[in-house]
Amino acid sequence: MRMLSVIKKALIMQVRDYWALLLTVSAAPFFVFIYYAMTSGGSTTYSVHCYFEDPVKAGNYKEQLINNLKGVTYSNGKNTLDITLTEDTVASKQLIKDRKADVLLVIPEGFSDSLKSGTAPGFLVFGEASNPKYSIGLIFTITGIEALVKQFSGKKPLYTFREKFMGNSEAKTEFEVYVPGIFVFSIIMLILSASLIFIRDVEDRTMLRLKISRMTVFDYLLGNTLVQWAVGIISFAMTYILAIMLGFTSQGSVWLVLLVCSVTILSIIAISLILVAFCKSAGMVMILGNFPLFILMFFSGAMIPLPRNEIIAGFALNDLLPPTHAVVALNKIFTYGAGISDISYELAMLLILTLVYFACGIVLFKKSHLEAA
């Protein structure tokens, strides 16, 4: 079997290129670890500073308000808000600028009078709208204040509502919220080792050998793709296992996760092939390679959530990036325990994109390297 020889050679070369292998396989687990250390496995809390201008200690409403704010919790009983009493609004505002605090709540003079008299009490809130934690922190803060007003006025509330968090989203720790992005990142990193292994063979003029021997480009590409697929699976598995050890939970089947990842891995290999088609040397791959790497990392929603700007109905530019669909599919599996039918759209998109990228990759690769051999 020629294929076995290609696989064996690709494995040997991959292991000898151990820096690329190490970087590919260990970057994502390392990120998982850093995230874990940063969040210490807890849920997201919002830092709220409270300043009381109102000196009146009417029926110790102050303590009650604080208790109400502290009483806002997730359903697992963990606190949502981190309350600080401040005497110095200037310092608090500086903390908001530094993103070390999210909300400054100012209780003005006359607040307690209004509470007692039953007229609508007013209060003031400072925050930075571009800080995503501000708006969420504010919602929880208002929840606490509403509870206080209700207690004092004794009136029926204007409305009641209940939050129903979907899937297991509410019980998630901050760590769990971020980790799926890193799973996809672990696959994106494959662009490094895959493009390096191809370009090394280009540098070693394997294409010339292919042209004059019995071996075909198909043999060559398939064998190398299989090896890179294995590297991708290892990279993902290491990341996934470490995350689970650190408390990550998934609602869905591990096999489905592996299926999504497998297709995503293939798409990344295809993109690597396109990249290599534009490069003449390993050095060039290392420079040009940053381009697809960053595009995939930043614009697929793997690392940071993205605005979805649909050019035509149902289609946004980032839908062209395979990891975009992988992120959605994985999230559905992890959070809702989605089955294969629930992610059929994402899987189909992934498959189509993979095929298209592979077709482009093979054509470009042949054109730039095989014909020039």
Next chain:
Amino acid sequence: MVVDNLSVEIREGEIFGLLGPNGAGKTTSIRMITGLLQPDSGEVMINGKRATGNDNRLNVGLCPQELVLWNNLTCREQLIFIAAMYNVRGHVAHHRADELLERMHLTEKRNRLARTLSGGMQRRLNILMALMHDPGIIILDEPEAGLDPQSRVLVREFILSLSKIKTVVFTTHNMDEAERVCDRIAIIDSGKLLVTGSPDNLKKTIGKGDVLEIMFSGNAPATSELAELSDEVKIIDSVMYFKSLAVIDKLPSIIEGLKSKDIKIKGINLRENTLEDVFISLTGKKLRD
């Protein structure tokens, strides 16, 4: 046009040399023979069949002029892998790899990565890469380039050992090498075939006789002024080449003639003619430097 109207016939079992200076079109010709380059017109026939498809090209083993090795594979690994590229596997491949490594004195280095070998060792390994599938026709593009004298002898003997069993085509710009190794040669220059034949025959028919080299100083006279002195005269830089049968008998009259033309003689060298002289006769220039 790099190669123009080049037509040679290479016989089975012979060692055929393609000679020419840098840029003559040797590599280009080889690329056409191996199918890496399509000629605008004309064709390559192997064993009487047109070598269009891949099939009879698989009977060809190519050692390119530049090193084509997998830097991160050991000597043995790459021989085994290239064998697999031609569907040669298992025992046969392993046995052949060991044997070839032995013959090129690379056994000691068989488990070393190609990139850690010396340049000369890499070149020897490069040659072996052409042989793993046991082709009937072996094409070597400047196999002796970059080798020290000892390795050159090794490679020469290796090529000679293939004589009669294989058809070997190799290129070189080393005339001595070609003279010693080749059954027949073709000399090409600027993409044109100048002559083909056995080295002995060429030496007999072109620029026959011995060669008298006279190093001189001062302005070179026109060749026509010297024509009466010998059968054939060529002046290249500050050396005159007089070629003639029994040129030694003409020595006194040549020296006399030069003296009368006020040419200062700095040195004299008399020798049998070589392929180099054949080349000089054909092109009026030297092959070396």
